[in-house]
Amino acid sequence: MAVQSDILASDAQQEMSRREFLNYAWLASLGFITAQSAVLTYQFAMPRLGPGEFGGPVDIGMIEALPGVGAPPEPFAKAKFWWVMSATGARAIYKVCTHLGCIYQWKQEEFKFVCPCHGSQFEREGKYIFGPAGRSLDRLVVRVYDSSGKMVAETPPDGGPVKIPAGSRIVVETGMKILGAVHG
Ligand code: FES
Structure with a gap:
């Protein structure tokens, strides 16, 4: 047992x-x-980004590379934005429509941005004018560095223009998008 x-x-x-x-x-x-x-x-x-690739900081170089004040917006294809210069400073406006993501174009004869997909329209500085887009165009953060490499200015939180003194070096932070204002 x-x-x-x-x-x-x-x-x-x-x-x-x-x-x-x-x-x-x-x-x-x-x-x-x-x-x-x-x-x-x-x-x-x-993100696996090399220097200068969209999604990370893109070094634009010195102010000589920018369009003149009041000139038509200039596309910066590599980093997907439009340079818009005015007397108050520079804006980097993201090239993608805020409706459904088409690539809109600048129409010099109409003096506005027009999206070919559903007809949304925006002012030169990106403000919504017309169409199904729910908000103004988005902006990318622009950072301004002096000759010693110190950052001296950057796009304000509302996406407004940033002053760029002569001889500055400019970096656009393509991963830092400021959403355009919602309208209506
Ligand atoms: S995607 Fe631009 S208006 Fe629809």
């Missing part, structure tokens, strides 16, 4: 260690999968 109970106890122990082993193996594979997912999510979420 005692022998039989010893055998039963040994079987129970073996069953327990088999269960423990399976539990540990299951937990280990779960941990491995979780760690792998975390690494993949991190890699996906982190």
Whole structure:
């Protein structure tokens, strides 16, 4: 009788260690999968941007590279924005329509931006005029550096113009979009 109970106890122990082993193996594979997912999510979420690529800071260089005050907006294709210069400063207006994301164009004869997709229109400084777009055009943050490399000005939080003194170096932060004002 005692022998039989010893055998039963040994079987129970073996069953327990088999269960423990399976539990540990299951937990280990779960941990491995979780760690792998975390690494993949991190890699996906982190932007991989080289210098000057859209999504990161784009170094425009010195003020000589900018259009003159009152000149037609000038496209800066690489970083997807329009330069708009006025007496009060510079704006970098994001080239994508605030309605459904088409690329709008500057119409010099009408002196406004017009979107070919659904006809939204915007003033030279990006303010909404007409059409299905729900807000004015978005702006990118412009940063101005002096010759020593110190930042001396940047686009204000409302997306207004930034003054650019002669001889400044300009960087456009293409990952920092200021949304245009909602109208109506
Ligand atoms: S995407 Fe520009 S008006 Fe619709």
